[in-house]
Amino acid sequence: xxxxxxxxxxxxxxxxxxxxxxxxxxxxxxxxxxxxxxxxxxxxxxxxxxxxxxxxxxxxxxxxxxxxxxxxxxxxxxxxxxxxxxxxxxxxxxxxxxxxxxxxxxxxxxxxxxxxxxxxxxxxxxxxxxxxxxxxxxxxxxxxxxxxxxxxxxxxxxxxxxxxxxxxxxxxxxxxxxxxxxxxxxxxxxxxxxxxxxxxxxxxxxxxxxxxxxxxxxxxxxxxxxxxxxxxxxxxxxxxxxxxxxxxxxxxxxxxxxxxxxxxxxxxxxxxxxxxxxxxxxxxxxxxxxxxxxxxxxxxxxxxxxxxxxxxxxxxxxxxxxxxxxxxxxxxxxxxxxxxxxxxxxxxxxxxxxxxxxxxxxxxxxxxxxxxxxxxxxxxxxxxxxxx
Numbered sequence: 001x002x003x004x005x006x007x008x009x010x011x012x013x014x015x016x017x018x019x020x021x022x023x024x025x026x027x028x029x030x031x032x033x034x035x036x037x038x039x040x041x042x043x044x045x046x047x048x049x050x051x052x053x054x055x056x057x058x059x060x061x062x063x064x065x066x067x068x069x070x071x072x073x074x075x076x077x078x079x080x081x082x083x084x085x086x087x088x089x090x091x092x093x094x095x096x097x098x099x100x101x102x103x104x105x106x107x108x109x110x111x112x113x114x115x116x117x118x119x120x121x122x123x124x125x126x127x128x129x130x131x132x133x134x135x136x137x138x139x140x141x142x143x144x145x146x147x148x149x150x151x152x153x154x155x156x157x158x159x160x161x162x163x164x165x166x167x168x169x170x171x172x173x174x175x176x177x178x179x180x181x182x183x184x185x186x187x188x189x190x191x192x193x194x195x196x197x198x199x200x201x202x203x204x205x206x207x208x209x210x211x212x213x214x215x216x217x218x219x220x221x222x223x224x225x226x227x228x229x230x231x232x233x234x235x236x237x238x239x240x241x242x243x244x245x246x247x248x249x250x251x252x253x254x255x256x257x258x259x260x261x262x263x264x265x266x267x268x269x270x271x272x273x274x275x276x277x278x279x280x281x282x283x284x285x286x287x288x289x290x291x292x293x294x295x296x297x298x299x300x301x302x303x304x305x306x307x308x309x310x311x312x313x314x315x316x317x318x319x320x321x322x323x324x325x326x327x328x329x330x331x332x333x334x335x336x337x338x339x340x341x342x343x344x345x346x347x348x349x350x351x352x353x354x355x356x357x358x359x360x361x362x363x364x365x366x367x368x369x370x371x372x373x374x375x376x377x378x379x380x381x382x383x384x385x386x387x388x
Contacts, residue, residue, distance in 0.1 A: 056215040070123035074105035095370040108377030110140035116212030118144035130198035132185030135164035142171035155185035203238035217248025230369035235348040237302035239311040265320040270295035280322035297347035323355040349375030
């Protein structure tokens with residue numbers, strides 16, 4: 001394939017692509033896969049895509065797996081981009097769209113990243129995989145590890161939505177529930193992984209989940225006939241999807257598919273856990289850990305993201321924004337989106353609606369602009385959040 005090397009996102013140090021590794025050995029920051037895009041573009045063309053498989057592996061040349069037999073797939077990707085006409089009318093918008101990731105295997109966007117990460121772990125010889133998760137990443141790892149015949153060791157906060165816990169158990173994963181937050185679960189994986197022989201597939205602590213997530217950007221461009229939207233509103237916990245899309249836009253420009261124009265990227269967090277929003281407002285490149293993180297949107301309950309500087313860089317480079325919304329607002333938005341568009345969205349995805357309203361009221365988003373809201377998962381996995 002066309003991967004040339006891994007590159008540290010912070011210090012630029014070059015690393016070998018064909019071996020299992022986590023963070024940069026020089027500075028401890030995330031590694032990103034780099035490609036021979038000129039070579040990839042010889043066969044990966046807009047025209048060639050018309051006859052390809054309807055999943056994320058349609059972009060095979062810019063994905064890292066070398067041998068076809070190592071591709072671990074459940075049909076992830078190529079999710080619908082829906083015109084939200086009734087919801088848009090309430091906002092006075094004619095070009096409001098929702099990218100609905102709930103139709104992925106395991107019912108969330110996490111399937112994209114884990115498909116790529118587990119495929120590469122299999123190809124590079126890993127046998128046991130471990131992850132801390134607030135819920136949906138755990139379910140995705142459990143599913144793809146089972147599909148690949150690998151062991152999955154999953155650490156989740158004790159108050160993780162029950163659907164995720166049950167899902168992981170039924171998919172054969174080894175599940176440990178812990179008091180505390182996802183950061184506490186991550187610390188436990190870090191303490192035990194060497195002795196246990198686990199490969200850590202935590203968000204941005206290995207190079208390939210972001211490669212699966214970047215296909216969100218490729219799909220958006222293709223579904224919009226290679227004209228990117230004006231604004232992308234994205235619920236942000238670890239932020240891999242936002243980082244991945246920003247990477248995809250750069251790759252597509254270098255292959256000559258799009259020009260230099262970019263959407264304004266908007267990061268949405270809960271006011272109960274908003275480290276990126278706070279760092280953005282304070283003009284900082286790195287976000288401090290958010291104290292006493294608490295939100296019903298479990299995927300947003302990430303008090304410290306290792307890729308914080310990549311998220312913040314993309315927001316600022318795109319002249320975007322970072323918005324925090326209250327839990328009451330995002331829960332109400334689940335019902336509003338559902339009644340208007342027939343989508344039972346996850347609380348994280350629902351958070352995009354009050355965030356967009358706020359930006360419109362401030363004059364930061366125009367009603368005539370083309371805006372994409374991301375629903376990252378299925379509301380049915382969060383039944384506890386909606387009471388009786």
